[in-house]
Amino acid sequence: MLSTVFKFLPAFASLRHVLGTIAVACALALGLSSTQVAHAQGSKIGFVNTERILRDSAPARAAQAKIEAEFKKRDEDLQRIGNSLKASAQKFEKDAPVLSESDRGKRQRELANQDADLQRKRREFQEDFNRRRNEEFAVIVEKANVSIKRIAEVENFDAIIQDAVTVNPRIDITDKVIQALGN
Numbered sequence: 001m002l003s004t005v006f007k008f009l010p011a012f013a014s015l016r017h018v019l020g021t022i023a024v025a026c027a028l029a030l031g032l033s034s035t036q037v038a039h040a041q042g043s044k045i046g047f048v049n050t051e052r053i054l055r056d057s058a059p060a061r062a063a064q065a066k067i068e069a070e071f072k073k074r075d076e077d078l079q080r081i082g083n084s085l086k087a088s089a090q091k092f093e094k095d096a097p098v099l100s101e102s103d104r105g106k107r108q109r110e111l112a113n114q115d116a117d118l119q120r121k122r123r124e125f126q127e128d129f130n131r132r133r134n135e136e137f138a139v140i141v142e143k144a145n146v147s148i149k150r151i152a153e154v155e156n157f158d159a160i161i162q163d164a165v166t167v168n169p170r171i172d173i174t175d176k177v178i179q180a181l182g183n
Contacts, residue, residue: 046160046173053144058182063136071129083115147180
């Protein structure tokens with residue numbers, strides 16, 4: 001007799017899962033939010049917007065200011081070179097009608113070389129800037145993840161989701177994470 005009961009236990013567990021799924025589907029059909037469904041099932045879910053953390057937190061703003069200060073001189077140099085190239089191109093446009101064919105070709109090649117050099121320097125600048133920014137933001141993301149885990153433990157979250165398409169503001173804990181990073 002007991003062997004017969006134990007034989008059907010896995011079927012009951014599966015049936016319980018199916019019934020739970022049906023209950024969730026019915027609750028959603030009745031217009032309950034996913035948070036209400038999760039609470040009805042005894043789960044606590046939170047959401048964190050990583051983009052906001054990297055934009056609004058004190059460490060992110062400090063990192064951005066630090067990076068901009070590091071790259072300020074190079075940016076100014078690139079702007080100066082660009083302005084100089086623009087002035088040279090305007091001068092060439094003025095002088096072009098009175099230049100000999102060989103001088104005009106020579107100056108066009110010089111301008112083209114200067115432009116190519118400027119474009120290369122801008123690409124290198126952008127790559128270096130992005131690499132440096134990614135390094136700084138990786139540190140912030142690591143600290144944010146530690147804060148998120150701490151908040152999850154303290155407030156008994158079952159799951160915390162990052163970067164969802166749409167989220168009910170009631171489960172958004174981004175402000176708590178930003179505040180924790182500020183301390």
